[in-house]
Amino acid sequence: MWQTGLRLAKRLQEAGFIAYFAGGCVRDRLLGQESHDIDIATTATPEEVQRLFPQATGLHGRVFGVVRVPSADCSFEVATFRRDIGTRDGRHPDHVVFARPAEDACRRDFTINALFFDPVAERLIDYVGGQVDLVEKRIRAVGNPSQRFREDKLRLLRAIRFAANLGFSIEQETWHALQDQAATISLVSIERVRDELDRIWSGAAPALGLDLLDRSGLLAQILPEVSALHGVEQPKEFHPEGDVFVHTRLLLERLHHAPLSLAWSALLHDIGKPVTGRTDPSGRIRFFEHEVVGARIAHAILSRLRQPNALIEDVVAMVANHMTFKDAKQMRPATLKRLLARATFPLELELHRIDCLACHGDLSIYEFLRTQLEELPPSDISPPRLLTGHDLIDLGLSPGPRLGSLLGAVREAQLNGQICTREQALALAELLIRSSPKPPRPDRDPTKPL
Template sequence: MPDARSTAVALAKRLTDEGHIAYFAGGCVRDRLLGKAPKDYDIATSAIPEEVIRIFPGANEVGAHFGVVIAKSHGHHVEIATFRTDGSYRDGRRPETVSFSSPEEDSQRRDFTINGLFENPQTGEVIDFVGGKADLDACVLRAIGDPAARFSEDSLRLMRAVRFAVTLGFEIEPATWAAMCGHAAGLARISPERIRDEFSRMIVLPKRARALELLVDSGLIHHFLPEVLELIGCDQPPEWHPEGDVFTHTKIMLTMLADDAPLELCLAVLLHDIAKPPTRTLDGDRIRFSGHDALGATMAEEILRRMRYPNDVIESVSFMVSRHMQFMNVQQMRVAKLKRFMAVPTFPMELELHRVDCASSNGFTENLEFVKAKQVEFAAEPLIPSPLVTGRDLISLGLQPGPVFRDLLESVQTEQLEGRLTGREQALAWVKERI
């Protein structure tokens, strides 16, 4: 089966054979010049949508207003868009009108110079009307034309600028940066879902801490996650946090996560201390944050719900935030409680959160090492084995479902987890004694 590039080259050739201009456009050109394998290919063409559909029967016209058609070949989907010029962007999201145009005009409507490049698929020649090649060589992110106009047209470009700068390791050109800072309030016109999607792509990047810094320094984060700003300057007990304030601590933790850390873990790290500012008190000379884990879980849920995250992500993150302080007690936990603590689906992520929490501050590893040793010790059987006694057994003994019923089942499980009850008959006899 042809790969994505070969497929896209063949589609472009069919357009040129029909007398049309057909160039690769945008990210696939940028990535090839950076030595990366493009994930997909987009084609920009002089053919209007009706002609594209005639040339590729069965293609889907997904954006008639914008002249965008999806052609399918050998399992690959290639977006084919007619060269166009955009009209006014009154809502800060999309143009009200478009008109079909030339490659030069089409390049001018795009966001950043590195995304405004074209490539002749047949020869590999790069067509550059916007200076994108020089900016790629210089590792600079620059808006095309007037930066303020580009960000006013589509305010989501503010978030995309941060993501591209962090993903590519580029510096943001001064005029572009100034326009980002000056137009940060434009995010108010963007739906929470679109902001969430861009933020999610940033927070899982290896350089996620730099993304956070750029969002803060530009003022963008004020418009979708202002609670993070309260972490700046929130000082902590130096004996436990010699690294500095809560914001510094959080950034260091984000840096210490693995490059492929899952979204839920990255969000939990970002929000694990989100309630320290509102819970900060002074007990003499001692700084305390009593209850910041419980309040933090509530705040994390509110924040993620506001950003329209899925329920499963919200539940996992808020649960991890609620438990992140419990690791200090693992060595004092009874076996049953420890096994229940370790048995939850989020525990591997919680363990990593605890690792970077300590490594970024006091360097305390005893609890981490204790839990890892227990993981080895408990590995021979499930942490929560099949119950020795069920509710049906209790009903057959004459008990009615209720609080006592539930407590008795939990007590049996505790004895089982502690190793004091090992068989069904023994467990039933234990229950009968207590009835």
Template structure:
């Protein structure tokens, strides 16, 4: 049974019990846009008490707000009672709710495209907010007075940018004006909720527009304020004819593949985040320089993503990519052992994509990218880092005491192995004896 079938079955049970019940929100919107809905939520005249009576054992966590989570045929279905909201003292959740009618419920929602209902059996669309017209015209519009909607729940500020980005909808003028006027309210929202919305924006295929909207509305100040300094940060025109660091970064984001990972998208956005604080002008060469921006950039990336409460694995990979993005210019001069180590890290394929868009958005050089592809084919016959011929146990058997010097010895022998000068354990043991 599909998620829709499970929700339809529950709607039928509610309807037979005498309760008006509709599909609501995102599933209606997505169906009308030709997209595959992820979840099917129900809105009903049944109170939480009624819902719990019909579906014993359901989750009552949201019952205070008229929301019950039921489980049916292995699917979790959100069933919400038609309601109107009281005041929003914390700028996030209503202090109280009053159970109401479908029309009143539609008018308390955020955007017209999310305020539609669908009859589960007939497919009839119930439109109290003129959402059908906005879906037809592909425009994002707040329901009622835009400022009121954003002041009720400041997370809607980011949701507006997210929907405009993922659906590629322009934002209606008064809604956009209200976004700018109320951007400061985002400080009321927790880092975790900001992170979740921002992740959807940055991983969208339309991610460049998402970042530009965040900057244009002032919301970026409450997400990643460090991005603002990229605007107007000049670069050497011979290497970056496209313009300042912000323009360069935006072009890179646009060039990424549609399915780029979250870590790669974050690394692309932040790869030059340290250029403003490291910018100097070398009078002798008459050039702008950004010495050490990769190292400082990795530190800033860790700080920024930690502030947004990203998982440690995401922070680690994104920061690692930022720390190494300047090393690609030296790959053709690397010894075989160092090159193999460079190519063996788990993030290498993503770093290749970062390097590709970094060059394509600026100087257009492809020499290092092509070189690495050729080397990948050349090295493909065996693991980049094969099992070592020598271990610490061998060093102990030779009479050495474990300590920091072990790694230096093992690394040197591994280097000889990677260079192809040691091809067996016997040769490795002979080389070890020579070292000792």
């Protein structure tokens, strides 16, 4: 990708234009990290870029001055150096004017993202002190922080994301401006908020992200249910670490570049505790069915953020199921096998592990389940069913709820190891059909003829 971008920049320069790599790809290269895209900034106008690269698409002209130039294995955004004018919606400039490189750098969000690199001359261009901030691991707004955040409210979350994922601090003036404008995050579309949260939770340091969101005031604005975990006390014999917020943070502290469904499940696994907490007559704190209530709250949160249905289903299932692990050693074989066969079980097991490490530290159930998973072959955990509904109909059973109930009983016996062949399953089905009472016939309506 770098070499292809170099060829594009070189062609622009040979045509008499300035052309630099810009923004994140420069930052990542200086940090020794891989970039997934390369943006090119140039003095060429969009029309001039398109004349040089006829394959260019997405011409925005006067609006943003950006075109996309596809290549064999990727595509590049080529943008004309610009200056933004006005911002009535707190997200986009009212209009833009083409400008020189230094002016373009000054309209960007943070100094570490305002660096340019000439790939032909192999020269760094830094108008805003971004190189020093990279070395000192600091997130600092370009120019006036309050103005930068007023121009684009999404930058409030981007500052948190960069600080958490890079392990940087946020410069004091930038931090104060962020706190002052935290309430205005409501002006940003929920999809953009969601995308930034996803990058934080699945990034290098989600616990740091949680801390920064909390201290900045953004957490209370975006995820008030998580903010409400503060001060929710727990039984000290099981949770010596502290309240539910502290416990949740400790789970996130053990996640680094985790699958998104696991990260959201860790954040929301005890989200039902604030509304289910009770102190019994003996003085013990209890949270009856907090996993059930929590699953409903998790569904509401993720739906509000417009997460994909598949993610919502997985997280809700993991939140609802996380308390079943405590009974694993006492489970009947069939119940245990159904637990192991769950599509989300590997992530649920990891959630259980970090949940234990964040409180009492007892991993005996985790080790037990790992052993079961290693020792039981997949064919034993979830063997093919021995009978179908058609088999029971052939035995004289009519379609209906009774058919499903008997199929479930046969499956239970199979998973418990009581039967293992089709013949045994048929014999059990016949026995169950003979021994179970037939449903009563409905009374005849006397107003209707026979």
